[in-house]
Amino acid sequence: MSSSSNEYVVKVKAGSEIMAQIMADQSGKSSESNVATSKKIRKKRSKKQQGASVSNKGTTSSGKRVGIREIARQAGVSVATVSMVLNNNPKITEATRQKVNKVIDRVGYRPNRLAQSLSGRYTRVISILMPTLRHAMADPYFGELISGICDRAARLGHKVMLEHAKPDFIRERRHIELFERRFVDGVLCIGFNDRHAFMKDFIENDHPMVVVNNMFPQWGLDHVVCDYRSGAEQVMTYLQQLGHKKIGLVHGAPEVFTAREIIEVYKRRMTTVTGGFDTSWMADGRFTEEHGAEATKKLLEAHPDMTAIFASNDKMAMGAIHYANRHGRSVPSDLSIVGFDDIQYTAFVNPTLTTVHLPLYELGVLACERLVERIRGKSERVREVLPTHLVLRESTSLAASYAPGVG
Amino acid sequence: MSSSSNEYVVKVKAGSEIMAQIMADQSGKSSESNVATSKKIRKKRSKKQQGASVSNKGTTSSGKRVGIREIARQAGVSVATVSMVLNNNPKITEATRQKVNKVIDRVGYRPNRLAQSLSGRYTRVISILMPTLRHAMADPYFGELISGICDRAARLGHKVMLEHAKPDFIRERRHIELFERRFVDGVLCIGFNDRHAFMKDFIENDHPMVVVNNMFPQWGLDHVVCDYRSGAEQVMTYLQQLGHKKIGLVHGAPEVFTAREIIEVYKRRMTTVTGGFDTSWMADGRFTEEHGAEATKKLLEAHPDMTAIFASNDKMAMGAIHYANRHGRSVPSDLSIVGFDDIQYTAFVNPTLTTVHLPLYELGVLACERLVERIRGKSERVREVLPTHLVLRESTSLAASYAPGVG
DNA sequence: ACATTACGGTTAAACAGTTTACCATAGCGG
DNA sequence: CCGCTATGGTAAACTGTTTAACCGTAATGT
Numbered sequence: 001m002s003s004s005s006n007e008y009v010v011k012v013k014a015g016s017e018i019m020a021q022i023m024a025d026q027s028g029k030s031s032e033s034n035v036a037t038s039k040k041i042r043k044k045r046s047k048k049q050q051g052a053s054v055s056n057k058g059t060t061s062s063g064k065r066v067g068i069r070e071i072a073r074q075a076g077v078s079v080a081t082v083s084m085v086l087n088n089n090p091k092i093t094e095a096t097r098q099k100v101n102k103v104i105d106r107v108g109y110r111p112n113r114l115a116q117s118l119s120g121r122y123t124r125v126i127s128i129l130m131p132t133l134r135h136a137m138a139d140p141y142f143g144e145l146i147s148g149i150c151d152r153a154a155r156l157g158h159k160v161m162l163e164h165a166k167p168d169f170i171r172e173r174r175h176i177e178l179f180e181r182r183f184v185d186g187v188l189c190i191g192f193n194d195r196h197a198f199m200k201d202f203i204e205n206d207h208p209m210v211v212v213n214n215m216f217p218q219w220g221l222d223h224v225v226c227d228y229r230s231g232a233e234q235v236m237t238y239l240q241q242l243g244h245k246k247i248g249l250v251h252g253a254p255e256v257f258t259a260r261e262i263i264e265v266y267k268r269r270m271t272t273v274t275g276g277f278d279t280s281w282m283a284d285g286r287f288t289e290e291h292g293a294e295a296t297k298k299l300l301e302a303h304p305d306m307t308a309i310f311a312s313n314d315k316m317a318m319g320a321i322h323y324a325n326r327h328g329r330s331v332p333s334d335l336s337i338v339g340f341d342d343i344q345y346t347a348f349v350n351p352t353l354t355t356v357h358l359p360l361y362e363l364g365v366l367a368c369e370r371l372v373e374r375i376r377g378k379s380e381r382v383r384e385v386l387p388t389h390l391v392l393r394e395s396t397s398l399a400a401s402y403a404p405g406v407g
Numbered sequence: 408m409s410s411s412s413n414e415y416v417v418k419v420k421a422g423s424e425i426m427a428q429i430m431a432d433q434s435g436k437s438s439e440s441n442v443a444t445s446k447k448i449r450k451k452r453s454k455k456q457q458g459a460s461v462s463n464k465g466t467t468s469s470g471k472r473v474g475i476r477e478i479a480r481q482a483g484v485s486v487a488t489v490s491m492v493l494n495n496n497p498k499i500t501e502a503t504r505q506k507v508n509k510v511i512d513r514v515g516y517r518p519n520r521l522a523q524s525l526s527g528r529y530t531r532v533i534s535i536l537m538p539t540l541r542h543a544m545a546d547p548y549f550g551e552l553i554s555g556i557c558d559r560a561a562r563l564g565h566k567v568m569l570e571h572a573k574p575d576f577i578r579e580r581r582h583i584e585l586f587e588r589r590f591v592d593g594v595l596c597i598g599f600n601d602r603h604a605f606m607k608d609f610i611e612n613d614h615p616m617v618v619v620n621n622m623f624p625q626w627g628l629d630h631v632v633c634d635y636r637s638g639a640e641q642v643m644t645y646l647q648q649l650g651h652k653k654i655g656l657v658h659g660a661p662e663v664f665t666a667r668e669i670i671e672v673y674k675r676r677m678t679t680v681t682g683g684f685d686t687s688w689m690a691d692g693r694f695t696e697e698h699g700a701e702a703t704k705k706l707l708e709a710h711p712d713m714t715a716i717f718a719s720n721d722k723m724a725m726g727a728i729h730y731a732n733r734h735g736r737s738v739p740s741d742l743s744i745v746g747f748d749d750i751q752y753t754a755f756v757n758p759t760l761t762t763v764h765l766p767l768y769e770l771g772v773l774a775c776e777r778l779v780e781r782i783r784g785k786s787e788r789v790r791e792v793l794p795t796h797l798v799l800r801e802s803t804s805l806a807a808s809y810a811p812g813v814g
Numbered sequence: 815a816c817a818t819t820a821c822g823g824t825t826a827a828a829c830a831g832t833t834t835a836c837c838a839t840a841g842c843g844g
Numbered sequence: 845c846c847g848c849t850a851t852g853g854t855a856a857a858c859t860g861t862t863t864a865a866c867c868g869t870a871a872t873g874t
Binding site: 065067068069079080082083084086087111112113114115116117118119120121 | 859862
C-alpha cells in the first residue's frame with residue numbers, strides 16, 4: 001500500500017466546474033457587497049414578503065410586524081410599561097404584568113433585539129477570536145473549547161459569534177470595531193501567540209477580553225488556562241518511572257507561553273536526571289501532524305538510541321507514531337510516545353495514546369463565565385488555572401534497556 | 408497495557424473545587440440573567456468608562472462616542488449626506504464624498520451597526536444551527552464545514568453566529584425568534600435528521616435557510632450536499648475489485664437521508680454480486696467511534712468469515728479498526744476497512760484509512776454563498792451536489808481468500 | 815393634619831442610523 | 845424666455861426599544 005505522502009487518488013468524477021469556481025473565488029478581495037445591487041434586491045424582497053405573510057403571528061393584518069407600541073395600545077398601557085414587563089422590572093404589579101403578557105402571547109410579539117441593544121448599553125453577544133490556521137475549526141482542540149464556550153454562553157443568555165483574525169482583519173482594526181460598532185460585549189481569544197500584540201488593544205480600550213488556554217503575562221491580559229506545568233511534570237515523572245532516560249521532546253511553537261512551559265519542565269527534568277542536556281533532543285513540531293512527524297525524523301536520526309518521545313500535543317504525537325511506525329520502530333515496544341491534550345479520538349487510534357488530559361470543555365465554560373462577569377462590570381483580573389492529569393494508554397511501556405524484573 | 412475501556416487514570420491533583428463547581432452548574436436552567444442585578448452593575452460600568460476614555464479616538468472631548476450627526480456638523484453637510492457617503496450612494500459628488508470621508512477618518516468614526524440594522528432591513532449575520540451532540544464542535548466533520556462557512560461569510564461581509572438546537576430551544580420556537588427578533592438574516596442547518604421537523608418552520612415563514620450536507624426532499628428544503636451515492640458506489644466497486652464478497656456495513660442513523668443513500672447502494676451492490684443479502688450484514692454505528700466498535704463486534708460475531716467492512720463515516724471506521732485490532736484481526740490483512748468523510752487525521756492513524764473524500768470545506772463555502780444569495784432575494788430553490796472521490800490508503804487490501812496471483 | 819415616602823405608572827427624550835419626499839439650481843430644447 | 849428634467853443635497857419621519865424625569869394616589873411619620 002502507498003504511504004500517506006504518496007496517496008493514490010481515484011477520481012471517478014472529474015473535477016466539476018462548481019468546485020473550480022469555489023476555489024477560484026477564494027482569492028477575491030474581502031469587500032462589502034455592491035450597494036446598488038443589494039438595495040434593488042431588498043426592495044423586491046420586502047414586496048414579496050408582504051404578499052406571503054398574510055396575517056401571520058407577530059404581524060398585524062396589514063402585514064407589518066407589530067412593535068411595542070401596538071402591544072401597549074392593545075393592552076391599554078404605555079410603552080414604558082410594556083418595556084418594564086418585558087424586562088421583569090419589579091415596579092410592575094402582577095395584575096398589569098399579566099394583562100400585558102396576555103396581549104403579548106396572543107399576538108405573538110417578540111421584542112426586536114436590535115432596538116433593545118441600540119437603546120440599552122449591551123449586546124448580549126460575545127465573539128470567539130482565533131487565528132486563521134487553515135481549517136482551524138476542524139481541530140478538536142479548538143472544537144472542544146468552543147463547545148464549552150457555546151454551551152455556557154447559551155445558558156447565560158449570550159449569543160456567540162465566530163471571528164477569524166486574519167492579518168488584514170487586525171490591520172484594519174476590525175477587532176476593535178467589533179466593540180465600537182457594537183457587534184459584541186466581549187471577546188474570547190484562542191490560539192494566539194506572543195507575536196499577536198493586537199490583543200493589548202482590548203485592555204487599552206477597556207474592552208472585556210479573556211484569553212483562553214494561554215497566558216500573556218507581559219501584557220497583563222486576563223486568562224484561564226490549563227496547568228501545563230503540572231501536566232508536563234507528570235509526563236516526565238511517568239517516563240522516568242518507566243526507566244526512560246533518552247527522552248526527546250517534540251514541542252510546539254515557542255512563541256506560545258504554554259509551549260514554553262512544557263519546554264522548561266522538560267529541560268529541568270532532563271538536566272536533573274541525565275545530568276546535562278542538549279537542544280538536539282528537542283524539535284519544533286509546530287502543533288501539526290506533518291511537522292510532528294518531521295520533528296520526530298530529525299530527533300530519531302540525531303539520536304537513534306532515543307527510547308521515548310514527549311510530544312506537546314496529540315496531533316504531533318500522532319505524527320510521531322506515524323513516522324516511527326513507518327521507519328522500523330514499533331510503538332511502544334521500541335519507542336514510547338506521550339501526547340498532550342487528550343482529544344477525543346486518541347482513545348481509538350492504534351496504539352491508543354498515553355496523554356495528558358486537558359479539561360478543555362470545562363475551560364471553555366469557565367472562560368465564558370469569567371468573560372460575562374467582566375462584561376457585567378466585575379473588575380478583578382482573571383487568572384485561573386485548571387488541573388490536568390495524565391491518562392495512561394498503550395503508547396508507552398518500559399524502556400527497552402531497562403526491564404528490571406521484566407514484568 | 409490496559410485497553411481503552413479500562414483506562415488507568417493518574418490524578419496527581421485531586422479534583423479541584425473549580426471543576427466541581429463548573430460541572431455542578433451544568434444542570435442550571437437556561438434563563439435570562441437576573442435583571443435587577445445586571446441593571447445595577449451596568450450603571451457602575453458606564454460611570455467607570457467615562458473616566459477611562461479621555462478623548463480617545465472616536466469619542467468627543469466630553470467622552471461621548473461620536474455619531475453621524477457630529478460628523479455631519481463637522482463636515483458642514485446633512486446627516487443624510489453622511490449616511491449616503493457611508494453607503495457609497497452614487498448620488499454624492501466625489502468632492503463631497505472626500506470632504507466627509509476626511510472628517511470620518513480624522514475623528515475615527517465608525518457607524519453603529521445596531522442602528523444601521525434597525526433602520527435598514529438587514530442584519531448581516533447568519534447563524535449555524537446544529538444539534539446538541541455532546542462536544543459537537545470538536546468533531547472534525549462539523550469543524551471542516553464550519554471553517555468553510557466562516558471563511559466565505561467573512562468575505563461576503565457577514566458575521567457568523569453559532570447556535571445549538573436543544574429540544575427546549577425548538578419548543579420555545581427560538582429558532583424562529585432568531586429571525587423575528589432580528590438576530591440573523593439566514594440560517595444554515597447542519598447535522599439534523601428526519602425527526603427534526605422544526606426545519607420546515609423556516610420555509611413556512613419564508614426565512615432564508617439552507618441545509619448543509621443533507622437532504623429533506625419530503626419538506627422541500629434547500630440544500631447543498633456531497634454525492635454520497637457516488638462515493639458509496641466507488642467504495643463497493645473498489646472492494647469488489649479487491650475480491651471481497653463478504654462485506655459488512657456499519658451505517659449511520661437511518662433517519663439521515665445520506666446515511667440511507669449509502670445503505671441503498673450497499674444493498675443493491677450486494678444483491679447483484681452475492682445474489683442475495685441479509686440485514687445481519689448491517690449494523691448501526693450511530694456515527695461514533697464507540698458504537699462503530701460495537702457494531703463491528705456484532706457483525707464479526709455473526710459472520711466470522713467477513714473480509715471487509717464499509718463504515719459510513721471515518722469515526723465509525725476508527726472504531727471498527729480499534730475493535731478488530733483488539734480481537735485478533737489485523738487490518739488490512741485479515742479485514743479491510745473503508746471509511747467515509749476523509750477527515751484530517753485519518754491520514755495519520757495506523758493503518759491510514761482508505762476513505763471517501765468529501766469536500767466539506769468547499770461545501771461550507773458553497774452553502775454560505777447560496778444562503779447569502781437567498782438573503783439577497785434570489786428565489787430559485789437550491790439543490791446542489793458536490794462530487795466525491797475515493798482515497799486509497801492502507802486499511803484495505805486484497806481479500807485473503809482471493810489472491811489470484813498472490814502479489 | 816400635614817409633609818414625606820412609596821408605589822405604579824406615564825411622557826418624552828434618547829439611542830444612531832436610513833430613507834422618503836422635497837427643494838434649489840443648472841442645463842437644455844423649443 | 846419658458847417649461848422640463850436631471851443633479852446633488854436637505855429636513856423630517858421612521859426603525860423599536862429603554863430610561864430618566866415626572867406625577868397622581870395612598871400610606872406613613874410626627
